[in-house]
Amino acid sequence: MKQPIVWPSDARSAFAAYETVRGRLPSADFPVTSRLYPSLSEVADHFDGFILDAFGVLNLGDTAIPGAVSRMKELRQRGKTLVVLTNAASYTRGQLLDKYHRLGFDFSAEEVISSRDVAAARLGSIAPGAVWAAISADGDTFDDIDADIADAIAHPDVLETADGFLFLSTARWSDQLQDRLIAAMRRRPRPLVIANPDIVAPREKGLSVEPGFFAHRLLDEVQAEVFWFGKPFSGGFDQAIARSGYPAHRLAMVGDTLHTDVLGGAAAGCGTVLVADHGLFRGHDVFDMIATSRITPDFVVRTT
Numbered sequence: 001m002k003q004p005i006v007w008p009s010d011a012r013s014a015f016a017a018y019e020t021v022r023g024r025l026p027s028a029d030f031p032v033t034s035r036l037y038p039s040l041s042e043v044a045d046h047f048d049g050f051i052l053d054a055f056g057v058l059n060l061g062d063t064a065i066p067g068a069v070s071r072m073k074e075l076r077q078r079g080k081t082l083v084v085l086t087n088a089a090s091y092t093r094g095q096l097l098d099k100y101h102r103l104g105f106d107f108s109a110e111e112v113i114s115s116r117d118v119a120a121a122r123l124g125s126i127a128p129g130a131v132w133a134a135i136s137a138d139g140d141t142f143d144d145i146d147a148d149i150a151d152a153i154a155h156p157d158v159l160e161t162a163d164g165f166l167f168l169s170t171a172r173w174s175d176q177l178q179d180r181l182i183a184a185m186r187r188r189p190r191p192l193v194i195a196n197p198d199i200v201a202p203r204e205k206g207l208s209v210e211p212g213f214f215a216h217r218l219l220d221e222v223q224a225e226v227f228w229f230g231k232p233f234s235g236g237f238d239q240a241i242a243r244s245g246y247p248a249h250r251l252a253m254v255g256d257t258l259h260t261d262v263l264g265g266a267a268a269g270c271g272t273v274l275v276a277d278h279g280l281f282r283g284h285d286v287f288d289m290i291a292t293s294r295i296t297p298d299f300v301v302r303t304t
Helices: 011-020 068-077 093-103 115-120 175-187 211-221 234-244 258-267 286-293
Strands: 035-037 049-052 081-086 112-114 131-135 148-151 164-167 192-194 200-203 206-209 226-228 251-255 271-275 299-301
Touching (some): 011 286, 049 234, 081 093, 081 234, 112 234, 115 234, 164 211, 234 258, 258 286, 286 299
Parallel strands (some): 035 299, 049 251, 081 112, 251 271
16 A cells, blocks of 8 residues: 655655655656765856756745845856746735745746746646636635636535535645545546645745645545646746746756656756755755655755
């Protein structure tokens, strides 16, 4: 019997959770070893551009990582293309831009790709004309999504009547609602769109459990047609690569996790850079986790 995913309480249990669901993630080829550098500055000459995760690379929650703003300016001055690729599906692109600008970053709308946008663009092809039950954060109006969306938290009866489910945020989700969703899927299978495949995300004071965890837990309980949008899956990478104007191998995906950023970047044909000191693995031996998972980035840097 397959081992079920276990609630992640810290970096090691989060790593174990990702390993548990490894068979559901993309596959990729990796280098034999990683090169260790202090920061992205020493990596810059190897690539024409960088695809950047946000959490653990640019910021932790509402706090910019020390030196990240100046590093982005340096990379621009050196002629590097920058694209942010984030799984933060709770935010519209406008909200993300506002947040990055408040933190001191100068990204333009064209330089930010969110898994929310990628998922929203596919809803019509997955289930034309569907009513989607959205699992979302408080205050989400869905104005940026061109589909018929109902708030499944404010109106949980929609879990029974909707044509599909759109998982954006865990902020208001609960074990009771999870059980209700599983029961509804058993009675009538419908498409499940996961707009944030992360199992956890690093915050200022620990980790938050994200939609990917609940999606995998659902799949441990019931067969379902699941559509994944966001790292490590391909759609967002395809957009980021196209927007950069460079072939994949001339770009590096920079992130703080092995199973989303590094695995996804390698699967897309990009180089990969793991930031060790700020995100999921801060305070841990990243090389031990690299050896265990065999997800080997091209470069490991201590800080952005």
